[in-house]
Amino acid sequence: MRRVAGMLRPLYATPLAAAINLAALALLIWAAPPILDWAIFSAVWVGDDMDSCPPGSGACWAFIHAKMRLILFGRYIFDEQWRAVLATVLLSGLVALSLNPLFWRAWLAAAWICGLAAYAILMWGGIFGLVYIDSSYWGGLPLTVLLTIFGTGFGILAAIPLALGRFSRLPVFRAVATFYIELVRGVPLISVLFMASVLIPVILPQGFAPSGLARVLLGISFFIAAYMAEILRGGLQAIPAGQFEASRALGLSYFAMMTRVVLPQVFEIVLPPTVNLIIAALKGTSLVVIVSMLDLLGAAKAALADPKWIGYYVEAFVFAALIYAIMCGSIGWYGRRVEGKLRRARSQ
Amino acid sequence: MIDIIGRGRFGARFVSLTRRPGFTAQALLIVFLVIGGWLAIDSVSANLERLSVKSGYGFLFEEAQFELGESLIAFRAGDTYLRAFAAGISNTLKVAVLGIILSTMVGLVVALGQLSPSVVVAGACRMFVDSVRNVPLLLQLIFWQTFLTSGLPIVRNALSPVDGVYLTNRGLYLPAPVADPAHGSIGIALLVGAGLAALIWFAFRKGRLACLALILPPLAVFLLAGAPLAFEAPELKGFNFRGGVEISPEFAAMLLGLTIYTGAFNAEVIRAGILGVDKGQREAGAALGLTPWRIMRKIVLPQALRIILPSMTNSYLNLTKESSLAVAIGYPEVVRVSNIALFETGQAIECISIIMIVYLSLSLFTSAILNWLNARAQLVER
Numbered sequence: 001m002r003r004v005a006g007m008l009r010p011l012y013a014t015p016l017a018a019a020i021n022l023a024a025l026a027l028l029i030w031a032a033p034p035i036l037d038w039a040i041f042s043a044v045w046v047g048d049d050m051d052s053c054p055p056g057s058g059a060c061w062a063f064i065h066a067k068m069r070l071i072l073f074g075r076y077i078f079d080e081q082w083r084a085v086l087a088t089v090l091l092s093g094l095v096a097l098s099l100n101p102l103f104w105r106a107w108l109a110a111a112w113i114c115g116l117a118a119y120a121i122l123m124w125g126g127i128f129g130l131v132y133i134d135s136s137y138w139g140g141l142p143l144t145v146l147l148t149i150f151g152t153g154f155g156i157l158a159a160i161p162l163a164l165g166r167f168s169r170l171p172v173f174r175a176v177a178t179f180y181i182e183l184v185r186g187v188p189l190i191s192v193l194f195m196a197s198v199l200i201p202v203i204l205p206q207g208f209a210p211s212g213l214a215r216v217l218l219g220i221s222f223f224i225a226a227y228m229a230e231i232l233r234g235g236l237q238a239i240p241a242g243q244f245e246a247s248r249a250l251g252l253s254y255f256a257m258m259t260r261v262v263l264p265q266v267f268e269i270v271l272p273p274t275v276n277l278i279i280a281a282l283k284g285t286s287l288v289v290i291v292s293m294l295d296l297l298g299a300a301k302a303a304l305a306d307p308k309w310i311g312y313y314v315e316a317f318v319f320a321a322l323i324y325a326i327m328c329g330s331i332g333w334y335g336r337r338v339e340g341k342l343r344r345a346r347s348q
Numbered sequence: 349m350i351d352i353i354g355r356g357r358f359g360a361r362f363v364s365l366t367r368r369p370g371f372t373a374q375a376l377l378i379v380f381l382v383i384g385g386w387l388a389i390d391s392v393s394a395n396l397e398r399l400s401v402k403s404g405y406g407f408l409f410e411e412a413q414f415e416l417g418e419s420l421i422a423f424r425a426g427d428t429y430l431r432a433f434a435a436g437i438s439n440t441l442k443v444a445v446l447g448i449i450l451s452t453m454v455g456l457v458v459a460l461g462q463l464s465p466s467v468v469v470a471g472a473c474r475m476f477v478d479s480v481r482n483v484p485l486l487l488q489l490i491f492w493q494t495f496l497t498s499g500l501p502i503v504r505n506a507l508s509p510v511d512g513v514y515l516t517n518r519g520l521y522l523p524a525p526v527a528d529p530a531h532g533s534i535g536i537a538l539l540v541g542a543g544l545a546a547l548i549w550f551a552f553r554k555g556r557l558a559c560l561a562l563i564l565p566p567l568a569v570f571l572l573a574g575a576p577l578a579f580e581a582p583e584l585k586g587f588n589f590r591g592g593v594e595i596s597p598e599f600a601a602m603l604l605g606l607t608i609y610t611g612a613f614n615a616e617v618i619r620a621g622i623l624g625v626d627k628g629q630r631e632a633g634a635a636l637g638l639t640p641w642r643i644m645r646k647i648v649l650p651q652a653l654r655i656i657l658p659s660m661t662n663s664y665l666n667l668t669k670e671s672s673l674a675v676a677i678g679y680p681e682v683v684r685v686s687n688i689a690l691f692e693t694g695q696a697i698e699c700i701s702i703i704m705i706v707y708l709s710l711s712l713f714t715s716a717i718l719n720w721l722n723a724r725a726q727l728v729e730r
Contacts, residue, residue: 020464021467025468188670202697317490
C-alpha cells in the first residue's frame with residue numbers, strides 16, 4: 001500500500017501538478033478510446049481487397065497483411081525472400097557483435113570474412129543452385145539494412161584517414177582533409193546522393209558503369225565518412241598526449257602507433273556518438289527513395305499504388321514508421337547496454 | 349641553418365622545405381590529387397562531348413520551360429533559369445526561417461513539458477520526442493503531404509474548424525488582412541521603432557525600454573489612422589476559394605514535418621541545457637522567494653542559453669539542409685528547381701554545384717550569425 005502511495009506521490013506533488021495531471025488524464029481518456037478503437041477494435045485484419053474494409057470501419061490492417069511481403073522485401077523474387085531474411089539477420093548479428101569492444105579479437109575478423117562471403121552468396125546467388133538475383137531487384141527492409149550497415153562500414157573506413165589527416169601536423173594533409181569534411185558537412189545528403197547517381201557516370205570513363213545500388217552506397221559512404229571523421233577527431237583529441245609520446249619513445253612508427261595504441265582507444269571512446277551516427281544513417285537511407293530505389297519507405301509507397309487498395313496510406317506509413325522506430329530504438333538501447341557493460345569491465 | 353644558406357633565395361627555401369618531416373608524403377599526396385583531378389576532368393569532358401551536353405553556366409540566362417507552383421519571387425515559364433534558381437532559393441529560405449522559429453517554440457514547450465512536475469505531461473512529451481526522433485523525416489514529410497492532399501476533403505466540402513479557415517485537399521485557406529494605405533506608414537513606424545530600440549539596447553542596455561520603443565511607434569500610427577484592420581475571409585467562388593491567404597499542401601507539409609521533427613531534437617537540446625544549470629542556482633532562487641516561473645525565466649533559462657546555443661546552431665543548420673527533402677514532395681525549393689533544370693538541360697555538374705554552393709553559403713551564413721550570438725551569450729570572465 002505504501003509503495004502504491006509512493007508511486008502516486010508525484011501525481012499530486014503540488015496543487016498545480018495535480019491540476020495539470022487531471023487535465024492531461026482527462027485529455028488522454030477522451031482521446032484514447034477513438035484511437036484504440038481505430039487501431040484495434042474496429043480494425044479489419046484480413047481481407048483480399050478494399051471491399052473487406054468498408055467505410056466506417058477502423059484501420060485496414062488487411063492492406064498491410066496483403067502487402068506485407070512487398071513492403072518488407074520490395075521487388076526481391078518472392079520464393080527466394082528467405083535468403084534475404086537469412087542474409088540480413090546474419091549481417092545484423094555481425095554488426096551487433098562488432099559494436100562491443102570486448103569482442104574485438106582476431107576471431108571477429110574471421111567471422112566478418114566468412115559472414116560477408118555468406119551474405120554475398122545469399123543475396124546474389126548464382127552458385128550452389130541458388131537463383132541469381134541482380135542487385136536492382138533488392139529492396140525493402142534488407143536494402144535499408146544493407147545501405148545502413150555498408151554505408152556506415154565504408155564510411156568509417158574512409159573516415160580513419162580523413163580524421164588522421166585533419167589531426168595531422170602536416171599542412172597539406174590537414175588542408176585536404178578539412179576541405180573535404182567541411183564541404184560534405186555543409187551540403188545536404190540528397191545533393192551527395194544526386195551527385196553519386198548522376199555525376200559518377202559522367203566522371204568515370206566510358207565502360208565503367210557501377211550499378212545503381214553501388215552508386216548510392218558510394219554516396220552514402222562519402223557522406224557518412226565526413227561526419228565519422230569529425231567523431232573520430234573528437235576521440236583523437238581525447239587521447240592523452242602521453243600515449244603518443246610513450247609510443248614514440250618506444251620507437252613505434254606512425255603507422256604502428258596509430259593502429260596499435262591510439263585508434264583502438266579512440267574507437268572505444270567514440271562508441272556512443274557512433275551509435276547515434278548509425279541511427280542517423282538508418283534514417284538517412286530513406287532518402288534513396290528520391291533516386292527511385294525501393295527501400296522500406298519506397299516499398300511502402302509502392303504498395304500504395306495498387307488500384308485494388310486505395311487510400312490506406314495511414315496504415316502503410318504507420319507500419320513503416322513502426323519498423324523504423326523499433327530498429328532505431330533497439331540500436332540505441334543496445335548501444336547504451338554495451339556502454340554500461342564496457343564501463344563495468346574497464347573499471348574492474 | 350636557414351640563415352647560413354641565406355634566407356629568401358628560392359633554392360634554399362626549397363631545400364629547407366624538403367627537410368621538413370613528412371615532405372615526401374605530402375608531395376606524393378599533391379601529385380596524386382593533381383593526377384586524379386586531371387584524369388577526372390579528362391574523362392568528364394570526353395563523356396560530355398559524347399553525350400553532346402554543353403558546359404558552363406551560360407544556361408542560367410536561357411529561358412526555362414517549366415512552372416513552379418508557388419514562389420516568393422514571381423516566376424513563370426519563359427523566365428531565365430537564373431530567376432528560377434532565385435525563386436527556389438527564396439522558397440528554401442521561407443521554409444527554413446519559418447521552420448527555425450516554429451521548431452524552437454515547439455522545442456521549448458516540449459522541453460518544459462518534459463521537465464514539468466506533472467508525470468503525465470512529462471511522459472507524454474517524452475513519448476513524443478522518442479517516437480518522432482526515431483522515424484525518418486522523409487517518411488513524416490511524405491505522410492503529411494499524402495494526408496494534406498488526399499486526407500482532406502475536396503474544395504466543395506472544405507473542412508472549416510473556425511470561421512474563415514478552410515482546409516481542403518488543394519491547400520489551406522486563411523483570412524488575410526486587407527491592404528490599407530496606412531499599412532505602409534505603420535511599416536515605416538516599425539522600422540523607426542526597431543532603430544530606436546536597437547539604439548536604446550546598445551547604448552543603455554535597457555531591455556524593457558527597448559521593447560517599448562519597438563512597439564509604441566507602429567501602435568501609435570495604427571491607432572492614429574483609425575485602426576485600419578479588416579480581415580478578408582476566403583470565399584468559395586466557382587471551383588476554388590478566392591481571397592485570403594492560400595497555403596499550398598506542399599508548403600504546409602514541409603513546414604509541419606520540419607517543425608515537428610526538428611522540434612523534437614530541439615526539445616532534447618533545450619532540456620539538456622536546462623538540466624545543465626547547477627541545481628544550486630534554482631535552490632538559491634527559491635530561497636530568495638522567487639516563484640517557479642520567475643526562477644525559470646530569470647535564472648535558469650539565461651544560463652541554459654549558454655549551453656544550448658552551440659547545439660542549437662547545429663540543429664538549425666540541419667533543418668536548413670533537411671529542407672532539401674522538399675524535392676520528394678514537390679515543394680519548389682532550390683533542389684527541386686535544380687533537379688528540373690538538370691533534366692531539361694542535362695548539365696548535371698553545373699546544377700548540382702549550384703545546390704552545393706547555395707547550401708554551403710547558407711550554412712556558413714547561419715553559423716556566422718549564431719557564432720556571433722554565442723560569443724555574446726558566453727560568460728565574460730575577468
